[in-house]
Structure formats: structure tokens, C-alpha cells
């Protein structure tokens with residue numbers, strides 16, 4: 777039922793003209809900053825009750841690559857920035873391994889407020905927050921996505937497939953190539969998955985250079 781609601785919400789937003797917003801690169805940063813400010817007091821879902829800071833997203837407003845995770849953890853909630861703390865350090869290393877810096881990409885999450893005890897965001901919380909992410913995407917207009925973790929991948933790809941299945945192939949999200957890999961926090965808990973994550977990143981890097989040249 778909720779999956780159906782998420783699907784309908786996505787379809788409505790995609791059909792609503794949001795994709796037609798065009799912002800020159802030098803205006804995108806201001807537009808994102810204005811929206812981040814506007815949403816600071818959002819109370820659309822229960823996650824607002826426990827947040828310290830809303831974590832809107834950060835990075836290059838004109839990024840070729842957009843990285844999307846699940847939601848803020850404790851460090852992110854305190855700082856108001858995505859992917860900080862140990863998981864953030866690992867993300868920075870993962871990007872460096874394929875020769876990217878954090879400053880080149882844009883990083884955001886499915887939900888912008890921390891779920892209690894780092895549980896997965898509930899379907900209704902994802903549904904409430906999704907318009908903010910879709911709005912960011914419509915402004916940034918990335919040419920590639922990297923979805924980190926099952927929640928991000930299943931929500932955006934409208935899929936019930938496992939990580940193993942989702943990581944196997946390239947996807948399309950809003951007609952843009954999208955790849956799936958493990959969330960850095962999951963890699964910290966399961967270091968034996970790092971080999972698989974490295975393989976995912978290599979596939980991602982190879983595709984990046986193909987798209988850059990096309």
C-alpha cells in the first residue's frame with residue numbers, strides 16, 4: 777500500500793513539471809541554500825520530533841554525480857551535514873579510491889531527519905520527505921547516481937529486490953544511469969563486504985568515463 781503511494785507520489789512529481797525547472801549553474805547553489813533554509817522547521821513527519829538539525833545535503837550544486845544514502849545518523853544530526861563521522865570518512869576514502877573528492881559530487885539522503893536509534897526510515901517518512909530530494913535532483917540535474925544502501929535503492933528504484941540483485945546491474949532513475957552499492961555504515965559493520973563495494977565502485981568509475989566522453 778505504502779509502496780504504491782510512493783510510486784504514485786513519484787509519478788505525480790515527475791509529471792508535475794518539476795523536471796522542467798532550469799537553473800544556470802551559478803544560481804543552483806543559491807536555490808539549494810534557500811530551500812535548505814526554508815525546510816529547517818519542517819514537521820511533515822514524526823522524524824521532526826527527534827532531530828537536532830535537519831540534514832539537507834551538500835556538495836557541488838552542478839555535480840555530475842549525486843550520491844544518495846538513507847538518512848542522517850548521530851553525527852549528521854548534530855552537525856547538520858550528510859555523511860560525517862566514521863561512515864563519512866569511509867565515504868570520502870571510497871570516493872578517493874575512484875579519484876573523486878567530496879567537493880565534486882552532491883550528497884543527500886532519502887530522509888533529512890535522523891530516525892530514532894538509526895532505524896530504517898518508515899515508508900510514510902520516506903514518502904513525506906521524498907519531494908525534497910526530487911526537488912534537489914531537479915535543480916542539480918546530475919548525470920549519474922550512486923545509491924548507497926538498500927533503503928535508498930529500493931525507494932528510488934521502486935524495487936523489492938535484494939542488495940545482491942540490485943548491485944548486479946546498472947539502473948535508470950529519471951532516465952539517468954544509477955548504480956547501487958553498500959552504505960558505508962554497513963561496510964563498517966561488515967568489513968567482508970568491502971571487496972564487493974570495490975567492485976561496484978570500479979563499475980561506476982568505468983561508466984563515469986564513458987558518460988563523460990559521450
Ligand code: SF4
Nearest residue numbers: 818820821824889905
Ligand atoms: S524527515 Fe523530511 S519530511 Fe520528515 S520532518 Fe524531516 S524534513 Fe520533514
